[in-house]
Amino acid sequence: MLTSFIHRFSSPKSFVEVTALFFPYVMFLGFLCLALGWIWGLAFAPEDAIQGNSYRIIFLHVPASIMAQLIYFFMSICALMHLVWRVKLAAYLIKSAAPVGVLITFIALFSGSIWGIPTWGTWWQWDARITSTLILFIMYLGIITLHSSFSNAEKADRLMSILVVVGVVNIPIIKKSVDWWSTLHQPASISISDGASIDPSMLYPLTISILGMALTMIALGILVSKFYILTREKNKKWVQSYV
Amino acid sequence: MINFFSLEAFKLRHKLRAWLGPLLIMILVLIAFPLSIDISQYDLNKFYFSVIVVSLLMISFLATESIFSEDYEDGSLEQIHLEEKDFYKITLAKILVHVFFIGIPMALIGSIFSFANGVSFAEVPKIFVILSISTLILFNVFAFGSALSINKGSMLGVVASLPLALPAIVLLGRGVRTVQYGQGFFEVSVLMAGVALIVTALMPIIISATLKTHLE
């Protein structure tokens, strides 16, 4: 039953049809959670004792940073699926997720730079977390560039998957960089093992913002992948009848 | 395996521009930097290492730019693929031969220039060790980039592999700091050696898969 489910869902046609059903709800829920989290964080969360009101960027910066890494992690799982089981949809999803990754990593870097001005007195520091996030941004661009360099789409898919799998080593480096090296960047406020070091009045809007950002990026990813799948499969009968 | 090494060594030894060129460029860059900036020797000593590290990075890329492209273009790679020879061994042999002929001399040049810029003579072997280990990591990473972009120009290879090389540079910078401050050199060099061994063991497998993708 599981195998037939995987086979059914891993066809591009099924993916487009199934995601079309829940896309509006995901997008609506994402925007709602983002709006709720951001309004709560901007207007109702108390001022930080040390950073004042500039800390409110956290409700955008942290969700963006988390999504930047999660998207790459998702791409690496898809890359493994494509390389090992030759799932075509997995390659389409990597190609669709990469531009979303570029966007959200740029937002993470931009928001972090602006936050650094009142907090650290500088908009850039060559510390471990920031530099490795910049490397992640360049990796996303490299993946997109690599894929678009080859006219043979199947070859491009395979090479892109190889690059994504090799590049996944960067994710634990980003995640753990603030713990491994003494850096300017503050350590994680939320940890699975140690709980949160942040006050609940800030933790709740942060959690809602993280959820909202995740759903929004999933919605954007669904939209981009729908466009890309239809473009790649445009000569197939199901696309002709779908549009 | 020895046959592959001897063959690759023979090929590289007779391509003078392939191994001498990068070394000469490295020397030129290391000479050009102090000439281009009007600065006291004391200040130069403080950041000359970063020039050595960056030139190592650039020249490593340059040295591995055509590591596979010539064999791809003349059909040797396809021949190997059709004969079902082990790509892993050939790739490993190519990378190790390049490290031996180009990487180790690069590390030597870097050590000599570091001695000329403030490092004591006793510390030069330490610099040589960490630079040598770094060239092993960098040559593997850039060989992967070359394999990805085999007939698409070198820029694609750089874009693909440079983000993987930068963490290696961070580690090298840390190694250089341990020499400068005289603390923790053994720990960092062992870490670097471990990373280099893992990369050298795994990267030829990945490169083989990449080359087979190009040939299919």
Next chain:
Amino acid sequence: MFNFSFTNFYDFLTMDGHGVYVWTVYLVTFALIAVSFLIVRRKLNVFKRKLKNASE
């Protein structure tokens, strides 16, 4: 938990001098996400239209 953290709306906008940083970040992010959705949706509609015309 839901007390408005500022004395008035002007205070909310200026945020003790940090408002320019906070609002810049949020507005730019909102704009980027919104524009991304709109661009992809437009590309999708153009593609569907072209495909429909080609099949007719």
